[in-house]
Amino acid sequence: MNVIQTLGLSKTYGGGTFGSRVDALRGVSIDVGAGEAFGLLGPNGAGKTTLVKILLGLVHPSDGSAMLLGEPAGSPTSRSHVGYMPERREYPDFLTAAQVLELFGRLLGMDKGARSRRIDIVLEEVEMSSWRNHRVGGFSKGMQQRLALAQALLPDPQVLFLDEPTEGIDPLGRVSIRGILRRNLEKGKTLFVNSHMLGEVELLCDRVAILVKGQVRREGPLSSLQAPNPEYRLVLAASDEEARSALAASGDEHEALPAPPGRSAWRLSVNDRSELNAALDRVRQVGIEIEEVQRVRASLEDVFVQTISDASSEDSEAGLPGGARLDQEPDTDAPNMADGPTPTSGAEPTPVSHSKPTPAQTNPEAES
Ligand code: ADP
Secondary structure (H helix, E strand, C coil), rough: EEEEEEEEEEEHHHHHCCCCEEEEEEEEEEEEEECCCCEEEECCCCCCHHHHHHHHHCCCEEEEEEEEEECCCCCHHHHHHHEEEECCEEEEEEEEHHHHHHHHHHHCCCCCHHHHHHHHHHHHHHHCHHHHEEEEEHCCCCCCCCHHHHHHCCCCCCCCECCCCCCCCCHHHHHHHHHHHHHHHHHCCCEEEEEHHHHHHHHHCEEEEEEEEEEEEEEHHHHHHCCCCCEEEEEEEHHHHHHHEEEHHHEEEEEEEEECCCEEEEECCCCCCCHHHHHHHHHCCCCCCCEEEEEEECCHHHHHHHHHHHHHHHHCCCCCCCCCCCCHCCCCCCCCCCCCCCCCCCCCEEEECCCCCCCCCCCCHHCC
């Protein structure tokens, strides 16, 4: 059974007598299986928050369906199996870690015995047992984040919705949060991650969907999205001229890259492994030694940028105004990705957007 399933989900805001209509979601169909880590990406205004709000039962869809654990999203049964870690985590400074969790346990309607048992367990899980009686006001950002994760884990949920789980914390803090999330995945929990930190999503998620203007433009396992065409980086012990003529004879697409003195480096695009080997044979036939062959994997950032730019061009061709604008979205305040993966394309991981799902206590009727 899919843990999350949406089918043709649409949401139009406004449209009353004076309000203008906004199609926030336009026929979104996604499936998330049990035990999966699913990443939802998209530029600002793509509809990510709206999708999460619908799944949490805070916003009603205009059309289509959203199911969580086989129940309509927002039903009491589906809500009881969901944990939610909001992006904004502000707890009163004067409360201790245990008191914060006690408060949330009460809000969730947990009885005294369950509260005390689960509070011990979740504090242990987020490595904060020794801080249980310390006031939140003295906690670092990373500790506050771990407390928010403890809050999300309190009801022992099957599905965890995480909004920017590693936002604003240092590399060690991110490693710690990632470790806690991985342990939850090993226990079979499902993660739905909403993040603009592409490097983090790459490290954590199995599958991603890229939402642009309310539509899923790309969706699938990270490996399949990242490797549309095999590309290789070759370093040859030859001058650029020698290497160029050898590669030109192969007919494969190739592009010069910066190389150390006495070497020549190339990015080679081929259709498959046999084409790569044929190209390498030709290089060797003319007496050039091969120093390095490395598969170049497109980073998630490359895929993301390409997807948005494709969507923009399609809109321009169709004469639609205002394609998704890349120049609008980077958040320069976002932390860098010092411990994220090194994209093989050489680009820095890019923060892409913020989304702010409303906490579960928010009144669903607040939507316009
Ligand atoms: P994201 O989380 O990807 O930034 P949102 O789901 O917040 O996207 O917004 C998608 C679109 O819906 C945007 O154009 C936004 O302005 C609009 N929108 C979101 N919430 C409301 C609302 N309550 N009333 C009217 N328009 C809204």
